[in-house]
Amino acid sequence: MYGVLVNTRLVPEGEEPKTWQDVLDPKWSGQIVMDDPRAIGGGFVFFSAALVALGEDFLRNLAAQKPVLTRNIADSANRVARGEFALMIPFALGLFPQVKDVPTVKVVMPEPGAPFVLQGISIPAQVRHPNAARLFIDYLLSDKVQAHLAANYLRPVVDSALDAAPPEARDLLSAPLLGTSDPPRSEERLALAAEIFTD
Amino acid sequence: MAIADIMRQSRRRTSTVLTGPVLLLVIVAVLTVSPVLLLAYGGLRDAPIGAPGNLTLDNISRLVLSSAWLVILETAVISASAVIGGFLVGGVALAWLVGRTNLPGASFFEAVLTLPLYIPPIMMAVAWAMLGAPRVGLLNVVSRETLRFEVLDVYSHTGVIWYLLVFSVAFQLSFAASAFRTFDASLEEAGRVSGARPFRVLVRIVVPLLFPILSGVFLYSLVRSFEAFEGPLLLGAQAGVDMISVEIYDLVQNRLPPDYPMASIMGVFSVLIVLPLTWYQWHVLGRRSFTVLGARGYKSGSYDLGVWKIPAFLLCILATVLVVFLPISQLVLGSFTRFFGVFEAGFTLDHYSSVLHNGQLLRALRNSAVLGTIGATLALLLSGLVAYVIARGRTVPRWVRITLNFLSWLPLTVPGIVLALGFLWLYAFAPIPLYATRVGLVIAYVVLVLPLAARAMVGSLSQISADIEEAGRVAGSGWLRTVVTILIPLIWPSAMVAWILAFVGIFRDLSTSVLLVPPGQPVFSTALLELWGVGKIEEVCVLSVLAMLPMVVARYLVGRLQGYEMRMRSTSR
Numbered sequence: 012m013y014g015v016l017v018n019t020r021l022v023p024e025g026e027e028p029k030t031w032q033d034v035l036d037p038k039w040s041g042q043i044v045m046d047d048p049r050a051i052g053g054g055f056v057f058f059s060a061a062l063v064a065l066g067e068d069f070l071r072n073l074a075a076q077k078p079v080l081t082r083n084i085a086d087s088a089n090r091v092a093r094g095e096f097a098l099m100i101p102f103a104l105g106l107f108p109q110v111k112d113v114p115t116v117k118v119v120m121p122e123p124g125a126p127f128v129l130q131g132i133s134i135p136a137q138v139r140h141p142n143a144a145r146l147f148i149d150y151l152l153s154d155k156v157q158a159h160l161a162a163n164y165l166r167p168v169v170d171s172a173l174d175a176a177p178p179e180a181r182d183l184l185s186a187p188l189l190g191t192s193d194p195p196r197s198e199e200r201l202a203l204a205a206e207i208f209t210d
Numbered sequence: 211m212a213i214a215d216i217m218r219q220s221r222r223r224t225s226t227v228l229t230g231p232v233l234l235l236v237i238v239a240v241l242t243v244s245p246v247l248l249l250a251y252g253g254l255r256d257a258p259i260g261a262p263g264n265l266t267l268d269n270i271s272r273l274v275l276s277s278a279w280l281v282i283l284e285t286a287v288i289s290a291s292a293v294i295g296g297f298l299v300g301g302v303a304l305a306w307l308v309g310r311t312n313l314p315g316a317s318f319f320e321a322v323l324t325l326p327l328y329i330p331p332i333m334m335a336v337a338w339a340m341l342g343a344p345r346v347g348l349l350n351v352v353s354r355e356t357l358r359f360e361v362l363d364v365y366s367h368t369g370v371i372w373y374l375l376v377f378s379v380a381f382q383l384s385f386a387a388s389a390f391r392t393f394d395a396s397l398e399e400a401g402r403v404s405g406a407r408p409f410r411v412l413v414r415i416v417v418p419l420l421f422p423i424l425s426g427v428f429l430y431s432l433v434r435s436f437e438a439f440e441g442p443l444l445l446g447a448q449a450g451v452d453m454i455s456v457e458i459y460d461l462v463q464n465r466l467p468p469d470y471p472m473a474s475i476m477g478v479f480s481v482l483i484v485l486p487l488t489w490y491q492w493h494v495l496g497r498r499s500f501t502v503l504g505a506r507g508y509k510s511g512s513y514d515l516g517v518w519k520i521p522a523f524l525l526c527i528l529a530t531v532l533v534v535f536l537p538i539s540q541l542v543l544g545s546f547t548r549f550f551g552v553f554e555a556g557f558t559l560d561h562y563s564s565v566l567h568n569g570q571l572l573r574a575l576r577n578s579a580v581l582g583t584i585g586a587t588l589a590l591l592l593s594g595l596v597a598y599v600i601a602r603g604r605t606v607p608r609w610v611r612i613t614l615n616f617l618s619w620l621p622l623t624v625p626g627i628v629l630a631l632g633f634l635w636l637y638a639f640a641p642i643p644l645y646a647t648r649v650g651l652v653i654a655y656v657v658l659v660l661p662l663a664a665r666a667m668v669g670s671l672s673q674i675s676a677d678i679e680e681a682g683r684v685a686g687s688g689w690l691r692t693v694v695t696i697l698i699p700l701i702w703p704s705a706m707v708a709w710i711l712a713f714v715g716i717f718r719d720l721s722t723s724v725l726l727v728p729p730g731q732p733v734f735s736t737a738l739l740e741l742w743g744v745g746k747i748e749e750v751c752v753l754s755v756l757a758m759l760p761m762v763v764a765r766y767l768v769g770r771l772q773g774y775e776m777r778m779r780s781t782s783r
Contacts, residue, residue, distance in 0.1 A: 092552055113549050
C-alpha cells in the first residue's frame, strides 16, 4: 500500500495533506520527491490508480508542482527524513520499517484511498502435487504469516490478522483502497506518464 | 666468410625469437580490441547479437537524431569545465609548488593530495553527496550559519563539475608534480642569470618546455572525467545531468528490454571520440612512466618562495582540506551517526556491528581482495612481457613494438562500462564458459589495469641500460636466467609499484564490475552501490572507513618503494 511520507519538522501538525487533492496546493511546489512514474514501479502504480480514480487533470497538476523524480526510493525516504523534501509521493508502507524510528517523519494515508499492489498466488492447471500447493496457500493465509506481513507494514488479506496487528500498523493498513495498476494497459499509460512528467 | 656466417646465424635467431613477441601481440590485441569490435558489430545490427537480424545504420541515425547526441555533448562540456578548472589549480599551481619550490611540507602535501587516486571513487561520490546535500549537508549547514546561503547543492550540474574538479586536481597533481620536479634546473638558471624574474622564467621557459607533458596530463585527466561513472551516477542522475557512462549503464540496466544496440553504438562513439586524445597522449607521454607519484626527498632546482611561502602553504592546506580531509571526515562521521542528516537521532556503534556481522559484505571485501591479487599478478606478468618487448626487443620488428605499445594504451580509451559491455558480449559467445564467472571478471580487470602496469614497467625498463643484460648473455646465461638474476633485482621496486597500482585500480573499479560481477558474488564497490541503493548510507560509510586503511597502506608502500628505487638508481650511477 502507498501513502505519503511527511517530514514533521517542515510540516507542522495539522498541515499534512489529508486528501490527494491537498498535494496540489502551491505550498508543496518543489517540496515533493516522487517515485518516478515513467518506469514500472511504485510510482507507476500510483499513476495508474490515480488516473482512474482521480483523473488525468490531477496528474497534470501534480506534474506542475515540479516534483523531483527518482528511482532511488530508499534514499528518497531518507532525504525526507533529513529535511531535503517535505513529502514523498508515493511512499510504500513496506519501506516504513526503515524510517520508523526516526523522529522527523510520519506517514499519512490521504483520502479517498491508498494505491496498492496486489500480490496474487495461483496454482497452475497442470501441477504434480495440487494438494501440497493448496496446503502451502493455506499456510500463507494463516494468521501466523499474515500477522508477520502486518508487522512489516504489508496489508494482510485476512481480517483477523489485521485486527491483531500492532496499533501503528493497523491504523495505516486499514485505510481504504484507491486502486491498482492494469497490466494490459501498462504500455499506453507509461507513454502517458512520460508525456505528463517531462524533465 | 666469417661475417656472412655470423649474419646468417643472427637472422636465424631473429626468426625463432620473433614468434614469442608476435604471439604476445596477438594475445594483447585480442584482449584489448575484440570487446570494442564486438560492440561495433552489435551497434550495426538491428537486433541484439545472437538474435536473427540484419546489418543496419539505423542505430547510428537514432543516435545522431535523438537526444543521445546531446548526452555526449553534455558530457564533454561538463568534463572539460571540471578539468580546465582543476588544471589551473592542481595541474600547474599546486604541482609547481609541491614539485619545485621550497614549500614547507611539500612531500607531505604531495602524498596526501594524491590519496584520492587510491580511494574508490564511489566512496568519494558518497562523501560529497553527504557533504553537499541540500539543507543537511555539512558544508551547507556551516555556510548557512556563517554566510547566510548554502554553498553547494551537490545534486546539480555544479555539483557534478565540482566533484570531477576535485578528482582532476588529485590526478593532475600526481603526474605534473613529478614532471616539475625532474625538470632540469640549469635551463631555469640560465633564464635567471640573464635577468628574467622568476614568474617570467616560469612562464617563458618552464611551462613551454613542459608543455608536452602537461598537455598529456591534461588530456589524460579529460579522458578520465569524460568516462566518469560513480559521480554522475550518484549525483547527476536525479539532477538530470546526463553523462555518457551513466547513460550507457541506464540503457542496459533500466530499460526493459535492455537497449543493447543503442548502448553499443554509444559505447563505440565514446571510444572514437576519445581515441584521438589517447593517441596524442601516447605520442607525447610515450615511454614515460606516469606513475611516479610522490617520491620522497629528491628535489632538483628548488625555487625559493621567500615571503610567498605563507600564502602558498595556506593554499595547499585549503586544497588538502577540500580534496581529502573533508570527504574522509564526512565518511568517518557518517559511520557513527545513527541516521545521517538527523543529528538529533544521535551517534551509535550499531552500524559497525551490523556491517562486521554481515557475512555478505565481508565476503564482498574478501572477494575484491582475492580478485585484486589475482588480477594484479596477471596484469604484472602480462605487462612485464609487453614492456620487455617494447623496451628491449631490438631484434623485434619496429611495427610489432609500436603496435604493442599502442595496444597497451588502448584500454584507456574505453570507458569501464563500455569495456564491460564488450566483454559481456564476448563471453556470451565465447566457446569457453566465462559468462557470469569470476574468471571472466578477472580477465576484464587485467585489460582494465594493463595501461597502468605497462606504463610503470616500460618506464622502469627504459631506465636500465641494455648493457647489463648483454653482459649476462655474453657470459653465457640463457634469457630466463638473465632476466631472473640481473633484471629482476633491479626492477623489483617498480614491479611492486605496478602490482600495487594494478591492485588498487581493480579494487576501486565500479563501472566494469557492475555489469560483469557474477550474481550473488559482489565485489567491494558493487556491494557499496547496493547498500547506497537501499538507503543505508551509514553502513556505506562504515564499509568505506574499513576499506580506507588498506588504501592508505598502499599509498604509503608506493611512496617508500619509489623512494627506495630512486636511491638505488642514484647510487648506481
